[in-house]
Amino acid sequence: GKSAANSSPGLLGSGLASPPAEGSSSPPAAENEFFVASDVPAILEHTNEVIYLEDGEIADISREGVRISTFDGKSVQRSATKVTWDMSQVQKEGYPHFMIKEIMEQPQSLEQTIAGRIQCGVDSEPVTFQELEPLREKLSHPQKVNRIVILGCGTAYHAGLVGKAFIEKSVQLPVTVDMSSEFRYNSSVVTPETLVIAMSQSGETADTLAGVRHAKAHGATVIAICNVVGSSITREVDVTVYTHAGPEIAVASTKAYTAQLAVLSLLSLYLGGLRRPHLTDDSKKFLQEIECLPQLVEKVLVQSAFLQDMAIRYSKFDRFLYLGRYINYPSALEGALKLKEISYIHAEGYPAGEMKHGHIALIDDEMPVLCIVTQSSVYEKMISNLQEVDARGGRVIAIATEGDTEIGNLIQDGVYLPPVHEFVSPILVAVALQLFAYYVAVHRGLDVDQPRNLAKSVTVE
Numbered sequence: 001g002k003s004a005a006n007s008s009p010g011l012l013g014s015g016l017a018s019p020p021a022e023g024s025s026s027p028p029a030a031e032n033e034f035f036v037a038s039d040v041p042a043i044l045e046h047t048n049e050v051i052y053l054e055d056g057e058i059a060d061i062s063r064e065g066v067r068i069s070t071f072d073g074k075s076v077q078r079s080a081t082k083v084t085w086d087m088s089q090v091q092k093e094g095y096p097h098f099m100i101k102e103i104m105e106q107p108q109s110l111e112q113t114i115a116g117r118i119q120c121g122v123d124s125e126p127v128t129f130q131e132l133e134p135l136r137e138k139l140s141h142p143q144k145v146n147r148i149v150i151l152g153c154g155t156a157y158h159a160g161l162v163g164k165a166f167i168e169k170s171v172q173l174p175v176t177v178d179m180s181s182e183f184r185y186n187s188s189v190v191t192p193e194t195l196v197i198a199m200s201q202s203g204e205t206a207d208t209l210a211g212v213r214h215a216k217a218h219g220a221t222v223i224a225i226c227n228v229v230g231s232s233i234t235r236e237v238d239v240t241v242y243t244h245a246g247p248e249i250a251v252a253s254t255k256a257y258t259a260q261l262a263v264l265s266l267l268s269l270y271l272g273g274l275r276r277p278h279l280t281d282d283s284k285k286f287l288q289e290i291e292c293l294p295q296l297v298e299k300v301l302v303q304s305a306f307l308q309d310m311a312i313r314y315s316k317f318d319r320f321l322y323l324g325r326y327i328n329y330p331s332a333l334e335g336a337l338k339l340k341e342i343s344y345i346h347a348e349g350y351p352a353g354e355m356k357h358g359h360i361a362l363i364d365d366e367m368p369v370l371c372i373v374t375q376s377s378v379y380e381k382m383i384s385n386l387q388e389v390d391a392r393g394g395r396v397i398a399i400a401t402e403g404d405t406e407i408g409n410l411i412q413d414g415v416y417l418p419p420v421h422e423f424v425s426p427i428l429v430a431v432a433l434q435l436f437a438y439y440v441a442v443h444r445g446l447d448v449d450q451p452r453n454l455a456k457s458v459t460v461e
């Protein structure tokens with residue numbers, strides 16, 4: 001599934017006659033059998049032992065074994081890593097596409113993401129990240145970390161934008177979010193007191209990897225939030241916090257995104273706890289709902305037939321505007337990206353408050369406006385934006401909260417989500433917008449899992 005434009009990270013699957021890792025249904029490969037692949041899922045049915053190649057290395061494979069050396073001939077010793085992913089995770093298991101399988105898996109993937117990170121009944125430091133212990137001292141001191149920069153591309157960048165709101169509220173530290181491709185060439189201030197958080201599902205995105213190197217060269221502390229164990233980015237950062245979402249095969253990122261948001265929400269509470277030991281009542285509510293994410297997401301997934309029906313009705317339109325504010329402005333960006341990349345419909349995500357400064361000129365009944373108007377601190381502001389769209393003859397699809405009676409006559413269609421803390425809402429909104437995009441693309445008869453011109457891991461600039 002890679003485009004020809006993308007080179008691949010090196011990866012060898014080795015058949016060293018060893019049993020599969022515990023909990024894995026991957027069979028052991030026959031003795032002295034080797035596989036070459038760009039990604040683990042491609043070889044998981046043969047082996048669960050992999051050797052990762054670094055840049056500038058060559059593997060010489062023969063029946064006798066594998067010899068790794070650098071381009072200038074120096075021999076490299078590297079042992080195989082056991083992958084704990086399960087074969088069932090890289091098969092469709094009865095679903096027509098990986099994307100819908102991965103959307104539906106989110107209650108389980110979120111369960112794995114939060115597992116072991118919330119200490120029930122513990123009032124001080126109720127969130128724990130064992131992997132961050134080596135950085136605890138540094139992260140606790142305002143003089144040692146005085147600024148955070150979050151990096152990512154595409155969906156990972158959108159997760160970073162949500163993370164900024166989480167962290168600024170909880171830690172009161174300035175956070176900037178940069179697209180990795182911009183960060184590596186702009187004049188962003190990076191010092192030894194900067195904490196850089198690199199977001200990446202694959203851990204192989206070239207721009208994010210280059211951003212990590214740039215940050216390290218300027219003395220920053222760098223954390224990765226990543227899904228793929230042992231990937232390139234995780235090998236270069238100070239510490240990796242894994243999202244544990246399981247393998248994501250579809251090009252369109254779904255469960256990796258919600259896992260990133262779950263990690264960022266917990267990370268914000270963790271960082272906040274290091275500097276201010278007791279949680280506020282608001283943070284306690286936020287944490288309680290993070291714990292309930294699997295059940296909350298189930299409540300969105302049960303609406304899939306309703307979302308399918310709605311998506312079919314809207315699949316004939318050629319352009320969409322997605323509007324949101326504050327914590328759900330990134331949700332508008334992400335929802336629009338999902339629709340664009342798999343249905344080839346032009347969709348733009350925009351902050352609703354900016355509409356008057358230009359986008360309002362686009363409003364007509366040929367461009368549905370999808371408004372994220374869940375209960376939040378900016379709810380009334382969103383209602384004003386809905387009125388503006390309605391007054392200009394626009395078609396509004398609302399993503400709203402169950403029981404909302406105020407929006408009724410302003411909208412054409414509504415999807416109603418469970419009432420939650422406003423910081424939890426981006427995860428529920430994401431799931432609804434993933435389903436909407438998926439069913440539009442399916443109805444258009446498109447290759448949902450491998451959309452044209454796109455690759456799962458963008459390993460070139």
Ligand code: M6R
Binds near residue numbers: 153205338
């Ligand atoms: O593997 P990464 O998270 O670093 O990938 C970043 C983007 O390429 C990725 O999120 C892309 O935007 C997806 N196709 C979005 O669905």
